[in-house]
Every structure is written in structure tokens, then in C-alpha cells.
Amino acid sequence: MNHILxxxxxxxLLEIRQxxxxxxxxxxxxxxxxxxxxxxxxxxxxxxxxxxWMIQLFICVNAVAKSxxxxxxxxxxxxxxxxxxxxFILSKLLFNAGLMIIMSIVSLLLxxxxxxxxxxxxxxxxxxxxxxxxxLSLVFxxxxxxxxxxxxxxxxxxxxxxxxxxxQVLLLMKMSNTAFADVIQAGLVQIILLxxxxxxxxxxxxxxxxxxxxxx
Amino acid sequence: MRQYWWKILSIVLLIYTxxxxxxxxxxxETAYLNSNLYESMRNxxxxxxxxxxxxxxxxxxxxxxxxxxxxxxxxxxIYATEFARxxxxxxxxxxITGAIWANYTWGAAWSNDPKQIGAAIAxxxxxxxxxxxxxxxxxxxxxxxxxxxxxxxxxxxxxxxLILPRLTExxxxxxxxxxxxxxxxxxxLDAKLRLVFWPAVLGWLLLGAWITTLRLRxxxxxxxxxxx
Numbered sequence: 296m297n298h299i300l301x302x303x304x305x306x307x308l309l310e311i312r313q314x315x316x317x318x319x320x321x322x323x324x325x326x327x328x329x330x331x332x333x334x335x336x337x338x339x340x341x342x343x344x345x346x347x348w349m350i351q352l353f354i355c356v357n358a359v360a361k362s363x364x365x366x367x368x369x370x371x372x373x374x375x376x377x378x379x380x381x382x383f384i385l386s387k388l389l390f391n392a393g394l395m396i397i398m399s400i401v402s403l404l405l406x407x408x409x410x411x412x413x414x415x416x417x418x419x420x421x422x423x424x425x426x427x428x429x430x431l432s433l434v435f436x437x438x439x440x441x442x443x444x445x446x447x448x449x450x451x452x453x454x455x456x457x458x459x460x461x462x463q464v465l466l467l468m469k470m471s472n473t474a475f476a477d478v479i480q481a482g483l484v485q486i487i488l489l490x491x492x493x494x495x496x497x498x499x500x501x502x503x504x505x506x507x508x509x510x511x
Numbered sequence: 512m513r514q515y516w517w518k519i520l521s522i523v524l525l526i527y528t529x530x531x532x533x534x535x536x537x538x539x540e541t542a543y544l545n546s547n548l549y550e551s552m553r554n555x556x557x558x559x560x561x562x563x564x565x566x567x568x569x570x571x572x573x574x575x576x577x578x579x580x581x582x583x584x585x586x587x588x589i590y591a592t593e594f595a596r597x598x599x600x601x602x603x604x605x606x607i608t609g610a611i612w613a614n615y616t617w618g619a620a621w622s623n624d625p626k627q628i629g630a631a632i633a634x635x636x637x638x639x640x641x642x643x644x645x646x647x648x649x650x651x652x653x654x655x656x657x658x659x660x661x662x663x664x665x666x667x668x669x670x671x672x673l674i675l676p677r678l679t680e681x682x683x684x685x686x687x688x689x690x691x692x693x694x695x696x697x698x699x700l701d702a703k704l705r706l707v708f709w710p711a712v713l714g715w716l717l718l719g720a721w722i723t724t725l726r727l728r729x730x731x732x733x734x735x736x737x738x739x
Binding site (some may be wrong): 324354388434437441444445447451455457458459461465466489493497500507508510 | 580628632635636639642643646647652656657659660663665666667668670671674675680713
């Protein structure tokens with residue numbers, strides 16, 4: 296547990312000192328949504344929802360890709376011997392989940408500002424956004440580890456990840472559709488539980504498989 | 512005989528599938544009265560076993576990937592790759608047979624049915640698996656990283672094909688919304704059809720394994736040549 300906290304603190308400190316990743320992604324978010332606004336104006340709610348989650352997907356690929364690609368081979372070996380592979384992947388998963396939740400909320404604000412506000416139930420939607428950001432970041436964190444191991448960039452991550460992320464994205468779309476109207480959808484709790492179960496599955500797979508990935 | 516009995520079994524089962532599959536009388540109610548399947552219902556013995564074979568083969572591939580991670584023997588990696596490759600071929604065949612069938616019974620070759628989407632996703636996943644493999648020149652690293660991806664993808668893919676059909680309406684039997692052919696659920700196969708269907712599944716699965724063993728022999732000989 297101490298190891299995990301220390302590794303997260305290290306990532307945070309790097310973030311604060313370099314101020315490159317965070318602002319880079321914020322700029323990416325802002326410019327993408329601005330271009331979207333110029334192209335679409337203020338779309339209707341279904342399009343709004345679809346665009347929102349697609350943008351989240353691309354933000355996630357870009358935000359998470361850096362987490363493993365920035366670490367050099369030698370530093371990896373150092374972390375591996377000092378903290379162990381499990382602590383390392385857990386710290387990365389947690390850090391990326393946090394980063395992605397912040398990014399999702401930033402992009403939600405920008406969406407509200409530029410693309411209009413079709414939400415009937417904003418509080419619920421914020422909850423979905425946090426859960427969604429978390430789910431996306433978990434899958435892509437592990438794929439970033441694989442892509443980094445293959446010495447490839449974000450392109451390979453997208454190829455590997457987009458087929459695998461489809462269930463999460465579909466569940467999220469279905470879920471967030473309920474925030475656009477005052478109707479109560481039957482089985483909403485079930486969908487949320489399903490998404491949480493998928494997250495737990497991804498975490499378990501990452502913890503089990505990561506040590507094999509980094510063994511040399 | 513001990514070694515190749517299952518190949519003979521595969522041939523016998525497939526000959527049986529082709530003869531019985533085209534001759535067995537179809538249940539009048541499901542094929543004619545309640546749906547527009549008519550004689551195309553016989554595709555059931557060819558289309559559905561493709562999916563069973565695909566799932567079977569990628570499951571074998573998964574087992575070899577796990578075995579490789581437990582004990583890094585290069586042969587396991589070759590096995591995992593080749594089973595995944597044959598599985599992908601069967602997936603493509605399943606997609607094609609399904610598209611032809613859908614063209615006649617649902618009116619279009621592709622209708623965004625959840626099971627069609629699931630099949631397309633499976634193809635994307637395994638093509639990505641081969642892309643990932645080819646992106647690494649180092650043999651040992653390639654085997655390990657590809658094995659990890661294979662396991663990860665499999666355990667996300669299986670829940671996916673369980674979740675997808677429950678989210679949207681499906682034309683396939685057993686799905687919500689009965690626009691398609693409601694008669695063809697698993698329980699609407701009568702006993703006679705079942706007698707053809709299950710041997711067909713086994714026959715196609717064995718054929719898949721046979722194709723894979725042939726490819727494996729070539730690959731292992733190539734490996735040996737390279738190492739010498």
C-alpha cells in the first residue's frame with residue numbers, strides 16, 4: 296500500500312513539475328471540442344451523447360498513452376525491483392483513473408459551454424462521467440503497458456483497444472441516455488453493476504498479467 | 512490408428528453432415544408456417560458450427576497462451592498463434608455464411624445485429640493480435656506480450672458476447688424483438704435436426720483442429736530450419 300501511494304505521489308510530482316502532460320491534454324480536449332463546435336453547432340441530444348463519449352475515447356487514448364511511454368527501460372527495471380510489478384500497475388491504474396476523471400469533467404464543462412446543455416439530470420450524468428472515465432482509463436492503461444512493451448505509440452493502442460472497449464462504450468451510452476429525459480429506465484442499476492463488474496474484471500486481469508509483461 | 516482416428520471421425524461426420532443436412536425433413540412449422548426460412552434453414556448445420564469451431568479454436572489458443580506464460584516454451588507460442596489463426600478463418604467463414612443467409616431471410620446482408628457486431632469485433636481483436644505480434648522482432652518478447660494480449664482480449668471478449676445481445680434488439684433467435692425468425696431458438700430444433708446439428712459441430716471443430724495441426728507441422732519445420 297505504501298509503495299502504491301509513493302508511486303502515485305511520484306507521478307503527481309512529475310505532473311506538477313513538468314506541467315506538460317496535464318496542460319497538453321487539456322489543450323487537446325479544448326481544441327477538439329472547439330473544432331467540434333465549429334463543425335456541429337449545437338447538436339441534438341442523441342448526437343451530443345454519442346459525440347461526448349467518442350471524444351472521451353480519444354482523450355483517454357492520448358492521456359493514458361503517456362503513462363508508460365514516458366518511462367525509460369532502465370527506470371522500469373528500477374521500479375520493478377523497488378516496488379514490484381503489482382504495486383506498479385495498481386499505482387498506474389489509480390493515477391490514470393484519477394487523471395481521466397478530471398479530464399472527463401473538464402470536457403463535460405466545455406461541452407456544456409460550447410455544444411449546449413441538453414441534460415435533464417446533470418448530477419446523474421456527472422456520476423456516469425466519472426464512472427465512464429474510470430472504466431475507459433483502466434482498459435487503456437493496460438493496453439498502454441502492452442503498447443509500450445512493443446515499443447509502439449498510441450496508434451497500436453487504438454488498434455488493440457477499440458474492439459475491446461466496445462462493451463463499456465455501449466453500456467455508457469445506454470446508461471447516459473437516461474440523463475437526457477426525466478424517464479426512469481428499467482434496469483439502470485443492473486447496467487451500472489455490469490459496468491462495475493467489468494472494471495473489476497479488468498483490474499484483476501491487469502494485476503495477474505502485468506508481472507508476465509514486464510519480466511525480462 | 513491411435514494417432515489419426517479423429518481425422519477419420521471428422522471426415523465421416525462431415526460427410527454425414529452434408530448428406531443428412533440436405534436430406535433431413537425440416538419441421539414444417541418453424542421452416543414454413545411461422546417464418547420465411549424455408550429450405551435455407553439447412554444453413555443452420557453450416558453457419559452455426561462455424562461459431563462453435565471458432566470459439567473452440569480460440570479457447571485452445573488461450574490455453575496455449577496461458578501455458579506459455581507459465582512455462583516459456585516457444586512451441587506453445589506457435590500453437591497459440593496457429594489456433595488463433597484457424598479460429599479467425601472460421602470466424603470469417605461464419606460471417607460469410609451468416610451474411611448470405613441474412614440476405615435471403617432478413618433482407619440485407621448486414622443489419623447491425625448484436626451477434627453480427629460481436630463477430631466483427633472478434634475479427635478485429637484477432638487481427639489486432641497478429642498486428643501486435645508482427646510489431647515485435649524479438650521472439651521471446653513477442654511471444655510473451657502477444658500471449659498477455661491474447662488472454663486479456665479473450666476474457667473481455669467472452670463477457671462482451673454475453674452482454675451485447677442483451678443491450679439491443681436482435682434478429683437472431685433468442686434475442687429481444689421478434690422481427691426475424693423467432694422459430695429458430697435452440698429449443699425449436701426438433702430431435703431429428705439435433706441429431707444432425709451436434710455431429711456437425713464436432714465434425715467442423717475436428718476439421719479446424721486438423722487444419723491447424725497441418726499448419727503447425729509446417730511452422731515447426733520452418734522454426735527448426737531457422738534455428739539450424
